[in-house]
Amino acid sequence: MALVQSVPGRLFKASLEEAHGRASQITAKERHVGAKVRELARVEYLAEAIYAKTESVVTGTVNFAELPDFQRELAFAITNIDELRRALHSIGWAGEKINELGFEYRRKMRGKSNLLEITALRKQFESRAESIIEKVSRDAAIINNAEKALRRMPSLRKMKTVLISGYPNVGKSSILNALSDSKVDVQPYPFTTKSLLVGYMSHGYRRVQIVDTPGILDREARNPIEKQALAAIRHLSDKVMFVIDPSETCGYTLADQEKLLEKVKREFSSDVLVVYNKADLWAHDAGKKAASSGRGLSLSSNDPEAMAALKERLLAWFDDRAKP
Ligand SMILES: Nc1nc2c(ncn2[C@@H]2O[C@H](COP(=O)(O)OP(=O)(O)OP(=O)(O)O)[C@@H](O)[C@H]2O)c(=O)[nH]1
Numbered sequence: 001m002a003l004v005q006s007v008p009g010r011l012f013k014a015s016l017e018e019a020h021g022r023a024s025q026i027t028a029k030e031r032h033v034g035a036k037v038r039e040l041a042r043v044e045y046l047a048e049a050i051y052a053k054t055e056s057v058v059t060g061t062v063n064f065a066e067l068p069d070f071q072r073e074l075a076f077a078i079t080n081i082d083e084l085r086r087a088l089h090s091i092g093w094a095g096e097k098i099n100e101l102g103f104e105y106r107r108k109m110r111g112k113s114n115l116l117e118i119t120a121l122r123k124q125f126e127s128r129a130e131s132i133i134e135k136v137s138r139d140a141a142i143i144n145n146a147e148k149a150l151r152r153m154p155s156l157r158k159m160k161t162v163l164i165s166g167y168p169n170v171g172k173s174s175i176l177n178a179l180s181d182s183k184v185d186v187q188p189y190p191f192t193t194k195s196l197l198v199g200y201m202s203h204g205y206r207r208v209q210i211v212d213t214p215g216i217l218d219r220e221a222r223n224p225i226e227k228q229a230l231a232a233i234r235h236l237s238d239k240v241m242f243v244i245d246p247s248e249t250c251g252y253t254l255a256d257q258e259k260l261l262e263k264v265k266r267e268f269s270s271d272v273l274v275v276y277n278k279a280d281l282w283a284h285d286a287g288k289k290a291a292s293s294g295r296g297l298s299l300s301s302n303d304p305e306a307m308a309a310l311k312e313r314l315l316a317w318f319d320d321r322a323k324p
């Protein structure tokens with residue numbers, strides 16, 4: 001679903017060509033009458049074409065206040081919604097103004113019988129319409145930029161959701177893939193080159209959305225936009241599955257990963273399930289076993305039995321008052 005409709009390019013020129021094309025198809029027995037009718041039609045069709053195009057931009061834009069929290073927050077982070085609203089207002093105004101002028105000019109033209117005067121009025125109307133469209137060209141650009149930015153917005157469902165967090169390469173995506181019923185959906189994520197990976201898992205009536213958020217929870221928000229993006233993520237869920245790789249083959253020390261875990265708990269969510277992944281690589285290490293024991297689940301993402309148990313655990317998380 002598009003949140004914003006873009007303003008068609010060459011709004012004036014294309015509408016003008018359309019109007020002249022339609023009007024030229026009008027024929028009348030008497031030459032002089034035919035010419036006048038065509039001039040009137042040019043005005044009518046131009047006003048109509050522009051009005052229809054601007055109207056569909058205005059009505060085709062969603063009411064941002066009615067979006068789900070997550071999407072609304074994100075939309076506000078990505079675009080200046082107030083500026084967009086003003087631009088939409090201007091575009092709507094332009095269409096209505098041209099429509100009104102069309103009526104006014106046709107009334108004037110009907111009262112004339114001199115074809116030169118009629119044609120002069122039609123041309124005057126066209127140039128006034130063109131200058132109105134020029135006046136709102138900045139607004140059109142604002143709308144089209146917003147459309148482009150918002151087109152990249154992920155569309156996540158409003159349902160029970162678990163977020164996956166942890167350093168790169170710890171196995172987040174592997175776990176998500178192993179848990180998901182079907183193919184994982186890749187959703188664009190604005191202002192990062194990364195994407196959100198979204199999976200769904202179900203058992204009976206229970207259904208949970210899992211979102212892998214690479215590079216979002218695992219580092220400092222750098223600017224206001226990222227802060228707002230974090231706020232948006234918070235709307236999605238406060239349940240985080242934090243993945244740690246004690247084998248350190250991910251390239252980060254266990255100590256650094258624990259530090260990030262504390263940070264996520266402190267700043268983002270206290271409802272955290274810790275998963276110690278890649279057990280196949282470190283289970284023989286007594287020290288690492290001791291470090292992880294009792295603090296979370298130890299497993300390997302390539303072990304189907306362990307993944308089934310994790311899935312059950314995550315589904316149960318949303319049952320009444322259940323704790324991970
Ligand atoms: N031995 C072993 N390797 C694993 C396991 N889980 C994941 N890996 C490997 O670890 C590497 C990283 O896995 P990913 O699932 O891509 O990790 P990620 O956390 O999604 O990484 P980013 O998307 O970069 O943040 C891959 O080569 C996986 O095959 C595991 O349980 N055991």
Ligand SMILES: [Mg+2]
Pocket residue numbers: 172173174212214
């Ligand atoms: Mg990944």
